[in-house]
Amino acid sequence: MAAAISIEGVSKTYRLYHERNQSLKGAIMRRARVRYESFAALDDVSIEIPAGETFGLIGENGSGKSTLLKCIARILRPDAGTIRTEGKISALLELGAGFHPELSGRDNVYLNGAILGLSRKELNSRFDDIVGFAGLEHFIDTPVKNYSSGMYVRLGFSVAINVDPDILLVDEVLAVGDEEFQRRCSEKFAELKHSGKTVVIVSHALGSVRNLCDEVALLEHGKLIATGPSGEVIDGYLSDVHVDRVADGEYGSRWGSGEGKIDRVEILGANGAPATDIHTGDPFTIRLHYAMSESIPQPVFGVAIQTLEGFTVTGPNTRQAGAVPDQLSGTGHVDLRVDRLMLAPGIYDLSVSLYDYSCSHAFDFRHRTMRFDVERGNPVEEHGVMALGGSWEGAVESVHP
Amino acid sequence: MLKSKLAEYVDSGDLTVNLTLRELRSRYKKSFLGWSWSLLNPLSTVIVYSIVFAFFLKIQPPVGEPSGLNNFAAFLLCGLLPWNYLQGSMNASMGALIGNSNLIKKVYFPREVFVVSAIGSLLVSFLIELGVLCAILLLMGNMVLPWIPIVLVLVAIQTFFVLGIGFLLSVLNVYFRDVQHLVSIALMALFYSAPIVYPISVVPDTAHIAGMAIPLGTIYRLNPLVQLVESYRDAMYDLRFPPLLSIVYLIAWSIVLMVIGLAVFQKLDFRLAEEV
Known part of the structure; x- marks a missing residue:
């Protein structure tokens, strides 16, 4: 199958400034050289993401997965390597990006839609769907500064899912919200998957990545460690990080x-x-x-x-x-x-x-x-949070004696 | 590369319009007089300058040739409105990227859009102000209507001119925040470098400094701002064609500024999402 996204040898280096230098005086005194340390967020990463697949990027904090997503979204530009993409991209890194608090919900739908790449004509035809999905028919002419945070996020999400891109990039920030909202997210992703769209998800929530994604790539300190079917890679990841995890100290309240x-x-x-x-x-x-x-x-x-x-x-x-x-x-x-x-x-x-x-x-x-x-054991059951440990009987008996 | 960039610009048309509308809608939100401020601002400037320059300093506005108009307020407005557009665009473009840092970090589209929409919203105000000025001029008996196409050509040239400067300033200000302080000084000097509050006739042709004759008038006229203000005044105050040479000179400046502005913008755009 054709690759929707092909990433070849991508590296990205951030500059960690010792002394933030945003004045001309400082620049001239140091002869335009700013003192900074380089930090390699991505180091020679190559991944092919086939069209129509739901693909997960996993790894610890600081592994570079969000940087990679932003590079695919072209928000960041890699220092080396190329990223080629086929089709219209939409990145959901923040809901309601660009909402203007003083403007009404209606104006903001058009504004946010345009930011996400929808034309006015497309927005006109989808406007009722967007407002209906968010459930904000009565408040659509109210300035969004008067919205509750829930309403704000619902409207943002509603615009975002109606963009209808070929490639959807999603950051895990979307996983916050109430259960109802998360369920809608999951439903929408499943729908996109069925309609043959390519979805790339960056996440910590391994459980949902396992269920949602066909393939995942595991990153560690900016390097690609493994890529392949989600079950295999996640199990490998869990057995790696596991020992540290049990020894984890207190971090809750x-x-x-x-x-x-x-x-x-x-x-x-x-x-x-x-x-x-x-x-x-x-x-x-x-x-x-x-x-x-x-x-x-x-x-x-x-x-x-x-x-x-x-x-x-x-x-x-x-x-x-x-x-x-x-x-x-x-x-x-x-x-x-x-x-x-x-x-x-x-x-x-x-x-x-x-x-x-x-x-x-x-x-x-x-x-x-x-x-x-x-980790996976016996019984081998991977979905959900529990294993029932039941036995399959009847017509399948001959297949698995 | 260039082709895909152009395609991107075309695709961003709707977005530019939307961001421009956002600027326009939010500019006078929650202010009692709303859009009237767009007209009250130049009006108050005209009153102050008229008192100081026409009344105290007794600066005589030149008589319009061939219009015969002789009115300091009209003379002033013909130069002041284009100046306000230039000044406003320079200030707005310096905030265009910094003020939208959240969007730059979260969504991709050509970042030039921010500068274009910031200046676009000022262009809309400028056109409205020019419309009011034309009405005032008509009331004064200045038949400005046939000259409106010339004015619009000048507006188009000036828009390219300020876009070029805007691209440059917007992205430089992200990396060096004291660009805005430099610009505020430069704007003050630029304001008096052009015949906005005084007629060009008060500028001597030659100045004698330390025994040397300096062709001050010629140097003075090399300033594109002088040509711009004089051209607007030719069309609206005097009711005559601006010299073709002035127009060509202004177009050349616009092209040069646009090329420099876009080139610097492209270069510094690279780390924008990290630096802004």
Whole structure:
């Protein structure tokens, strides 16, 4: 199939200024030489993106994936190499870019549409669709400065999806918003995919990249590490970054009155030792090390596992399990033991808590205290957040004995 | 390369119109008098200058030849409106890229569009002001109507002229922010370098400095601004054809400025999204 985007040997260097020099005096004194350090954001990257494919760019922060997207969108120009594209490009890097607060929603639709490359005629014919999709019929003649942030984003998104490009570039910033909005995004991307458009997505959310994308490219420190079918590359990525991830320190928020604390959280593997890798279907134990500064009656321990998007997969606690001690003081640990971890491959955040019996007073709450990755295991189920672990029977029995 | 650039410019037509409308619509939003300000501004300048130059300093406006018009306000406006357009365009183009940094970082289209739309919105105001001036001149008995095509040709030449300067200033100001301070000084000097508030007749042909005779009048007339103001005045105040040489001279300047402006713009456009 013909390539919609072919990237050949692209490098991009940023200038990190030691002393920002935006005055002529400074330029003359240094004989027009500005002191800066070069930073290679992209280093000799070559990728072919076939037409009609949904393609993901993944990697850690600072890997250069957003820079690459901006180079494809021609916002940034590469220092070396070429990027050739076939067809009309639209980049969704920000919703409502160019909205003017004093102008009405109507004027802004025309303005924003023109910025995204729509002609006035196209906008006239799509105007009702755009306003209808955003659900802003009653407010379309109100200045957008009076819009709520939700209305603002809806109108921006509505204009953007009606651009109807051949190539759509999407940055992960789009993944923010409420669930309804995210669902609409996903639906729209699926629709674009069906109509044979090329979509390039930059994302952290590996779960959705896996489901949405045919192929992905993995970048690290500006270099292309791997490219291929999304499942393979993402699994390779997860097994690479995984060990670091389990050792990740606290990066979420923490609150509570502090009479009792959860000092440390460990994830243990099959043999009771700290896990180095976690697979679907493996035995799995979360160990909560507590330290009480006074005796606490009927403490309740809880854990919650969430996706990066904030969806709570599960949230068991000791009260619901009927395992609450009368009193607890000093130090010790509580384990949540799971025989078979039925999480689908992906990245998850772990939150832990210590509450009183009424579950209304928090002694200690560590929100998103640890991030861990689950890799493909047994059962092999990749979609969604959980594995059912069921067995297929009937007419398929002969195929998979 | 050039061909694709041209195709891009053509494609950006709608966008340029939309951005120009944005400028126009937002310029007088939330002001009580709204669009009247576009006319009140030059009017107030005319009142102040008339008091200072015509009344205090007793500068006599030349008698229009062959129109016979002799009115300082009309004389002043014929030079002041083109000057305001030039000055406004230079100031607006310096803010055109910096003020749209968010768009430059998030969406791609030819960045020249920002400069064109900034100046385009001023062109619209300028044309309205010229229309009002023509009405005033008609009321004074100056039959300016047959000369309007000449005025429009001058407007077109001046627009190319300011676009060239605008491309240059817009992108230079991104890299060196004190361009705007230099420009404000230059504008002050430029204003008095052209016969806007005074008639060209007060400029001596030769000046004697340190015993040397300097052909001041000739040097003075090399300033394209002098030719521009004189040409507008020929068409609207005196009701006669501007000298062909002046027109050719102005066209040459416009082309040179446009070529330099676009070349520098293309060169510095490279890192614009990072620097702006």
